[in-house]
Amino acid sequence: MDENLALRDQVCFALYSASRAVTGVYRPLLDELGLTYPQFLVLLALWERDGRTVSEIGTALRLDSGTLSPLLKRLEGAGLVDRRRAAADERQVTVHLTDAGSDLRERARTVPARVAEAAGLTTDQLRELRDVLTTLTDNLKG
């Protein structure tokens, strides 16, 4: 069959569609925390290591300052982080969790498990999926 453009055969569409579906499952759960999905990812990065610069967060999440600057401003407006010019290098801005931002971690702890349950895949399938996706991303952006 010379047809290589069938929509349902495209890996790109499966990926795009699955990504939006997963975000859609997160949305009502994160809504309870007053977060969007990308904001949640930024907090995951900060809960792992606080006080990162904007570009360190960008490297971890593969997002640029055009996306992060306004997002961080909204997190600051929500009282979850604050931003300070680094003393050593005034070009850099370090992002620090506030007490409210740190405390949110407890409330967020159950979120991934609730999403994993809705996914209907086994833990093994999820790990394998994650590894293939990570390989794919590394091949493309590496």
Next chain:
Amino acid sequence: MDENLALRDQVCFALYSASRAVTGVYRPLLDELGLTYPQFLVLLALWERDGRTVSEIGTALRLDSGTLSPLLKRLEGAGLVDRRRAAADERQVTVHLTDAGSDLRERARTVPARVAEAAGLTTDQLRELRDVLTTLTDNLKG
């Protein structure tokens, strides 16, 4: 380990990141055709079956009218489709490829193969990935 919030362990992040990486590989290729990635998906749907209504396209792509209406208006502005109120039911709008829109299919034919090559996965791995993602999406969205 009681930590279940590490960024690199999250399937959601792997998915989100891979989806953006794939879109990023498509971008320069689609740029040559004057298309964005979602516009390309709409054209894939129309190349498969022309004259669909807005909501049929929305079902195929899992997108709502809030996304599709302005997107279709831009495709119409680019001269690739036209939109007509259905005679049988004036609420519906059917979307039809113009000659330019049909012709673009030839130029787009090689795009998926070029992306697949950049992905660095075997055809089998890609098919398996696609199937897991489709299962995941179906589980989440029903």
Next chain:
DNA sequence: CCCAATTAAGTTGTGCACAATCTAATCGGC
């Protein structure tokens, strides 16, 4: 037959993504 409920598409408002550009701080070569 009529009208309340439903349906299709469009509009509005918010928040990403990302390219392109801008400003300010720092670095490196001389």
Next chain:
DNA sequence: GCCGATTAGATTGTGCACAACTTAATTGGG
């Protein structure tokens, strides 16, 4: 120690996504 090049972050502009709402056409129960 100066100045061109680089780097960090912010800004601007375009185009998705999606919730909430609006408008207009259709349907179905009484």
